[in-house]
Amino acid sequence: MTLISLAATGTTAYVVGRVDDVPPGEGRAFVAGGTPVAVFRLRNGALHATQAACPHAGGPLADGQTDADVLVCPLHLFAYRWTDGGSPGRVGGLRLYPVRDVDGDLVVEV
Amino acid sequence: MTAVLGGRPLGVTALASGSGDPDYVDVRQRLVVVGNGMAGARFVEEVLERGGGEQFAITVFGEEPHGNYNRIMLSPVLAGEEHEDDIVLNSHEWYAGNGVTLRAGVRVERLDAAAKQVHADDGSVTPYDHLVLATGSRSFIPPMTGVRAEDGGLLPGVFGFRTIDETRALLAAAATHRRAVVMGGGLLGLEAARALQTHGMQVELVHAAPYLMNAQLDAEAGAILKRSVESLGITVHLDVFASEVAGPDRMRGVVLADGRRIDADLLVVAAGVRPNTDVAVRSGLEVERAVVVDDQLRTDDPDVYAIGECAQHRGEVYGLVAPAWEHARVLADVLTGTDPTAEYHGSRTATKLKVAGVDVAVMGLNTPERDDDEFLVISEPRRGVHLSVVIRDDRLMGATLLGDTRKVAFLTQAFDRGAPLPAERIRLLVDLSDGKEEVGVAEMPGDSQVCNCNGVSKQAICDTVAGGCSSVGAVMDRTRAGKGCGSCKSLVARIVEWAADGEVTEEASASWYVPGIPLPKPDLIAAIRDQDLRSVSAVFAALAPGGAEDARSKMGLTSLLRLVWGARFVPENDAKFINDRVHANIQRDGTFSVVPQIKGGVTTPAQLRRIADVAEKYEVPMVKITGGQRIDLLGVRKEDLPAMWDDLGMPSGYAYGKSFRTVKTCVGADFCRFGLGDSTQLGIDLETRFQGIESPAKMKLAVVGCPRNCAEAYVKDVGVVAVGNGRWEVYVGGAAGATIRKGDLLATVDSPAAVLQLTGRFLQYYRENGNWLERTYDFVPRIGLERLRAVLLEDSEGSCADLDAAMQRSIDAYTDPWGQDAAAPATPGQFRTALPLVDLPTVPVR
Ligand code: SRM
Ligand SMILES: Cc1cc2nc3c(=O)[nH]c(=O)nc-3n(C[C@H](O)[C@H](O)[C@H](O)COP(=O)(O)OP(=O)(O)OC[C@H]3O[C@@H](n4cnc5c(N)ncnc54)[C@H](O)[C@@H]3O)c2cc1C
Ligand code: SF4
Ligand code: FES
Numbered sequence: 001m002t003l004i005s006l007a008a009t010g011t012t013a014y015v016v017g018r019v020d021d022v023p024p025g026e027g028r029a030f031v032a033g034g035t036p037v038a039v040f041r042l043r044n045g046a047l048h049a050t051q052a053a054c055p056h057a058g059g060p061l062a063d064g065q066t067d068a069d070v071l072v073c074p075l076h077l078f079a080y081r082w083t084d085g086g087s088p089g090r091v092g093g094l095r096l097y098p099v100r101d102v103d104g105d106l107v108v109e110v
Numbered sequence: 111m112t113a114v115l116g117g118r119p120l121g122v123t124a125l126a127s128g129s130g131d132p133d134y135v136d137v138r139q140r141l142v143v144v145g146n147g148m149a150g151a152r153f154v155e156e157v158l159e160r161g162g163g164e165q166f167a168i169t170v171f172g173e174e175p176h177g178n179y180n181r182i183m184l185s186p187v188l189a190g191e192e193h194e195d196d197i198v199l200n201s202h203e204w205y206a207g208n209g210v211t212l213r214a215g216v217r218v219e220r221l222d223a224a225a226k227q228v229h230a231d232d233g234s235v236t237p238y239d240h241l242v243l244a245t246g247s248r249s250f251i252p253p254m255t256g257v258r259a260e261d262g263g264l265l266p267g268v269f270g271f272r273t274i275d276e277t278r279a280l281l282a283a284a285a286t287h288r289r290a291v292v293m294g295g296g297l298l299g300l301e302a303a304r305a306l307q308t309h310g311m312q313v314e315l316v317h318a319a320p321y322l323m324n325a326q327l328d329a330e331a332g333a334i335l336k337r338s339v340e341s342l343g344i345t346v347h348l349d350v351f352a353s354e355v356a357g358p359d360r361m362r363g364v365v366l367a368d369g370r371r372i373d374a375d376l377l378v379v380a381a382g383v384r385p386n387t388d389v390a391v392r393s394g395l396e397v398e399r400a401v402v403v404d405d406q407l408r409t410d411d412p413d414v415y416a417i418g419e420c421a422q423h424r425g426e427v428y429g430l431v432a433p434a435w436e437h438a439r440v441l442a443d444v445l446t447g448t449d450p451t452a453e454y455h456g457s458r459t460a461t462k463l464k465v466a467g468v469d470v471a472v473m474g475l476n477t478p479e480r481d482d483d484e485f486l487v488i489s490e491p492r493r494g495v496h497l498s499v500v501i502r503d504d505r506l507m508g509a510t511l512l513g514d515t516r517k518v519a520f521l522t523q524a525f526d527r528g529a530p531l532p533a534e535r536i537r538l539l540v541d542l543s544d545g546k547e548e549v550g551v552a553e554m555p556g557d558s559q560v561c562n563c564n565g566v567s568k569q570a571i572c573d574t575v576a577g578g579c580s581s582v583g584a585v586m587d588r589t590r591a592g593k594g595c596g597s598c599k600s601l602v603a604r605i606v607e608w609a610a611d612g613e614v615t616e617e618a619s620a621s622w623y624v625p626g627i628p629l630p631k632p633d634l635i636a637a638i639r640d641q642d643l644r645s646v647s648a649v650f651a652a653l654a655p656g657g658a659e660d661a662r663s664k665m666g667l668t669s670l671l672r673l674v675w676g677a678r679f680v681p682e683n684d685a686k687f688i689n690d691r692v693h694a695n696i697q698r699d700g701t702f703s704v705v706p707q708i709k710g711g712v713t714t715p716a717q718l719r720r721i722a723d724v725a726e727k728y729e730v731p732m733v734k735i736t737g738g739q740r741i742d743l744l745g746v747r748k749e750d751l752p753a754m755w756d757d758l759g760m761p762s763g764y765a766y767g768k769s770f771r772t773v774k775t776c777v778g779a780d781f782c783r784f785g786l787g788d789s790t791q792l793g794i795d796l797e798t799r800f801q802g803i804e805s806p807a808k809m810k811l812a813v814v815g816c817p818r819n820c821a822e823a824y825v826k827d828v829g830v831v832a833v834g835n836g837r838w839e840v841y842v843g844g845a846a847g848a849t850i851r852k853g854d855l856l857a858t859v860d861s862p863a864a865v866l867q868l869t870g871r872f873l874q875y876y877r878e879n880g881n882w883l884e885r886t887y888d889f890v891p892r893i894g895l896e897r898l899r900a901v902l903l904e905d906s907e908g909s910c911a912d913l914d915a916a917m918q919r920s921i922d923a924y925t926d927p928w929g930q931d932a933a934a935p936a937t938p939g940q941f942r943t944a945l946p947l948v949d950l951p952t953v954p955v956r
Binding site: 020021022023024025026027028029038043052055056057058059060061062063064065066067068070071072074075077079087 | 190308309310647658659660661662664665682683684685687688691696698699700937938939942943944945
């Protein structure tokens with residue numbers, strides 16, 4: 001894991017791995033500067049990064065299932081929206097982190 | 111945080127009808143209601159229903175700025191299961207539309223009974239002809255050192271749990287804090303504790319009495335409840351009260367009377383309620399524990415009434431919504447003149463705990479009071495089950511259901527209506543027969559309440575059906591019946607069916623195989639074949655609206671494609687549920703369980719040795735004999751799975767899939783002195799033939815050597831029973847899981863080969879026609895035994911040869927997934943840990 005830049009936003013960007021480490025449609029867990037994150041690569045190419053543990057009961061979100069709108073936790077099947085991390089009926093949502101592809105590197109800002 | 115619940119879109123104030131016309135003179139009597147809670151608002155509804163809108167100009171004062179909302183649903187709101195917008199019962203709009211003046215956000219200070227005027231905190235003075243107090247109660251905050259801040263309010267971090275505003279504040283606090291103490295182990299405290307836990311908080315509960323829910327339960331049941339609550343991960347402290355809140359700037363912990371200190375950043379006080387009687391006291395009305403009323407809900411002032419939790423009737427003060435609604439009905443009858451002699455004679459109360467995983471329902475007495483009271487108790491502390499009934503003169507006086515509330519519908523009816531009781535009393539508590547309706551919905555009176563959470567009666571459901579809603583889902587949406595704690599859903603469905611006289615329509619989507627593709631299973635299969643769709647992504651692209659993927663549909667589609675294409679299916683790992691990706695069952699802490707195949711439950715010393723070695727090598731936290739006659743290695747790290755399989759050298763037992771699981775057997779003719787057939791061998795043969803076959807839901811089989819049924823064949827998806835002379839009975843659709851059902855005898859055949867063939871045919875028919883996740887215990891009754899016999903035994907559809915061939919193709923396509931993936935991972939990082947590096951509820955090591 002490499003530290004890339006200290007952005008003015010107060011966040012730090014980390015290279016957590018290669019885009020190819022995440023097979024299309026799946027998620028994988030990484031650690032970005034001490035913070036566990038789950039990174040997902042959708043089949044449409046979109047990348048998303050979230051906190052690694054489900055806010056409900058700590059489920060391993062990287063083992064969840066996804067589509068263009070939501071991430072479904074494998075333990076109790078709560079669905080979290082990619083747009084804001086919210087889940088229908090739930091108040092405490094999922095933390096999302098900016099993630100991008102830089103020359104094949106997965107860069108997550110936390 | 112300040113949004114008005116059920117507010118008008120533009121913030122318009124409600125206006126009474128006619129007030130816009132300068133010449134209008136309102137000749138109606140003035141009816142003023144103080145308190146816009148569940149009793150007050152229901153009372154207004156009841157008055158309007160009786161045509162009271164013509165008789166009365168109605169004004170409602172509510173201290174809360176909101177419309178009327180369903181207070182009992184605050185628990186699900188706090189648990190994040192329900193959105194606050196969905197618990198609004200009467201919005202500001204509703205009051206305006208019905209010509210009722212709502213003075214929301216205005217607190218009434220006192221009445222001037224002589225002048226018949228109401229004085230409110232906004233300085234207004236409102237005259238009345240009839241006045242109804244419905245001020246409810248508030249959280250009781252017991253005296254504790256440091257609980258209040260200097261301004262007299264609660265110390266930051268300390269909360270009551272009574273209003274939506276308190277609930278919102280709690281939700282906000284739960285999102286940013288980790289440790290909570292809940293004071294009070296009654297209904298409210300338990301619901302609050304569980305709700306906070308769903309937000310990931312660590313919760314400790316402090317209860318001053320020696321056992322939980324002491325107002326409703328006896329000590330024995332209370333002790334069992336404590337275990338169930340603790341097994342959810344909530345720490346329970348009994349027989350001790352909190353004497354001090356540690357501050358000083360905000361809540362930092364509580365100190366118990368015995369000197370212990372619990373560090374926490376949030377305290378919920380749910381230690382009982384106190385009726386809001388200050389208005390009555392200041393106005394000189396008679397107040398004891400609450401405002402004293404007679405059988406017509408009248409106080410000692412003939413024009414002032416009190417209903418709901420602020421009323422005390424014949425010495426009783428209720429803390430539940432059902433009595434409040436009864437008050438509202440009687441008073442509406444009296445005041446509108448619909449029945450001027452109507453009287454209220456007290457309520458028999460029943461309560462349910464709305465906590466997932468802990469079922470508690472109680473009504474009436476929990477112990478016998480007289481020598482000749484009948485008292486029946488079934489107590490299974492280990493299972494967390496405690497059931498009891500008290501019967502007097504053939505009438506149900508009370509019931510306690512803990513851990514198993516399946517009989518609650520019948521018992522509630524018997525309790526409320528005095529319905530006749532079965533002579534065999536034990537039938538009150540357990541089903542001895544196989545599921546005959548205990549209470550016919552036809553006999554239920556129209557006004558009996560079906561959904562307690564949302565106050566929906568049988569009549570309301572029937573009316574909705576009569577009004578054109580003919581599907582269960584639509585009726586539930588319209589009436590909100592079944593949308594609270596959900597415990598009444600099956601009853602609602604039965605009533606809808608009865609009311610629609612069998613003409614129940616299913617929502618179109620109810621017939622779809624999966625939610626993301628608008629096609630029923632046969633059409634979907636046809637489209638998959640016609641368009642040659644071999645992967646889940648191809649199915650979405652071709653058949654989903656807009657080509658959109660749907661996460662919740664993927665698992666069902668993977669199963670279906672495997673059924674249709676066998677070895678020619680193109681697998682995609684992201685379309686599989688995690689269990690199927692790693693061929694193991696995910697557990698609560700993100701580890702997995704490994705269950706090797708042990709056909710028919712028969713193993714060898716060599717196998718056992720290997721299992722033992724593997725368990726030691728990989729430090730498996732628990733090795734367990736399962737209910738399926740095999741051995742489970744629990745708590746295995748994902749990264750270790752492939753190597754473990756390698757070392758085991760045994761095929762997968764498929765304990766994780768929606769697939770063929772196990773065949774349990776008994777020792778049979780070779781060893782047992784009663785054995786009539788070689789059940790062990792037949793079980794092994796069945797498992798060998800059908801291993802790993804995917805299906806709409808789990809398929810579990812058993813073979814027994816005689817009708818003593820030692821391996822429980824009567825309650826399996828397919829159960830085979832040796833009956834002598836080489837003959838075998840084949841039962842289908844049995845269950846002994848969440849549902850208990852004895853299988854139906856499909857046929858008696860005369861050889862093991864015939865058992866194998868018939869089993870394969872039945873399983874294939876189920877695979878092709880069963881809905882996703884529909885077990886055979888639902889499938890068989892849905893199709894009907896007659897039809898199954900015709901199709902499978904008499905070949906009435908000419909499909910037997912196809913069924914046999916299709917099953918054979920699936921059998922030929924079987925490969926052991928453990929052997930397969932251990933050799934080459936399906937996708938990069940297939941077995942990489944997803945375990946977050948934070949504390950999880952870890953599975954204990956024994
Ligand atoms: C391990 C085992 C319990 C044990 O320690 O004995 C077990 C464990 C689980 N059962 Fe079971 N069941 C086990 C035998 C049973 C049995 C008894 C049997 O198979 O003879 C039943 C009743 C028969 C039946 O299936 O109906 C049973 C009825 C259920 C049900 C209720 C199914 C139903 O529709 O009624 C579920 C929930 C479900 O399927 O949705 C379930 C679900 C589960 C799951 C898979 C929960 C889950 O979805 O994660 C449990 C996995 C625990 C884990 O972490 O590994 N388990 N479960 C048993 C494994 C048997 C095996 O060797 O394969
Ligand atoms: C979280 C929670 C869960 C519950 N679960 C259940 C359950 O499962 N089953 C069940 O039967 N019961 C349950 N209850 C209890 C149920 O909500 C009450 O019994 C019911 O609300 C009583 O109705 P009420 O109208 O008497 O009082 P409330 O609903 O409390 O209404 C009283 C209203 O009067 C207002 N008011 C008070 N004083 C004044 C004043 N001076 N001027 C103007 N307005 C005033 C208050 O602001 C309040 O809005 C639960 C309660 C809570 C808090
Ligand atoms: S193993 Fe079965 S019975 Fe036990 S907790 Fe899990 S699902 Fe429930
Ligand atoms: S842990 Fe994620 S839904 Fe329960």
